[in-house]
Amino acid sequence: MSAAASDAPWLDLAVRLATENVAAGGGPFGAVIVRDGALLATGQNRVTRDNDPTAHAEVTAIRAACAIVGDFSLAGATLYTSCEPCPLCASAALWARVERVVFAADRHDAARAGFDDREFYELFARDRATWPTPVVELRVEAAAEPFDAWLADTARTDY
Numbered sequence: 791m792s793a794a795a796s797d798a799p800w801l802d803l804a805v806r807l808a809t810e811n812v813a814a815g816g817g818p819f820g821a822v823i824v825r826d827g828a829l830l831a832t833g834q835n836r837v838t839r840d841n842d843p844t845a846h847a848e849v850t851a852i853r854a855a856c857a858i859v860g861d862f863s864l865a866g867a868t869l870y871t872s873c874e875p876c877p878l879c880a881s882a883a884l885w886a887r888v889e890r891v892v893f894a895a896d897r898h899d900a901a902r903a904g905f906d907d908r909e910f911y912e913l914f915a916r917d918r919a920t921w922p923t924p925v926v927e928l929r930v931e932a933a934a935e936p937f938d939a940w941l942a943d944t945a946r947t948d949y
């Protein structure tokens with residue numbers, strides 16, 4: 791699915807939010823979530839302001855949109871972002887079940903500005919044993935119990 795002319799104004803808004811965020815002391819990232827042609831929510835990078843390394847523009851937009859619609863699913867929505875989603879935000883978009891993601895700048899633009907997006911994509915493409923941060927398995931006896939409890943819970947909310 792390619793981008794359409796109708797995407798450009800929403801993308802322009804996301805880019806404007808990103809640029810404005812720099813003037814406000816934040817990171818150069820902005821995002822917009824739209825469903826059925828209507829704006830659901832916007833987001834700006836809040837990492838340094840909130841001391842939250844996960845407060846990327848896409849994540850803050852997803853959180854705001856879900857709060858507004860009262861649902862953990864954003865099915866049918868489009869996420870517009872000023873820059874190609876990093877692995878965190880790409881995963882957040884998948885978890886939120888958005889219909890599509892449209893971005894303006896890419897991981898190479900972000901790398902030029904000193905951000906790790908491209909580096910993390912390259913990291914995920916490598917064997918985890920080569921990562922600078924060890925991610926190791928220790929399968930304790932109760933490891934599977936949470937999933938057993940989940941599967942046994944007939945009142946659970948699947949997602």
Ligand SMILES: [Zn+2]
Pocket residue numbers: 846847848875876877878879880
């Ligand atoms: Zn991100």
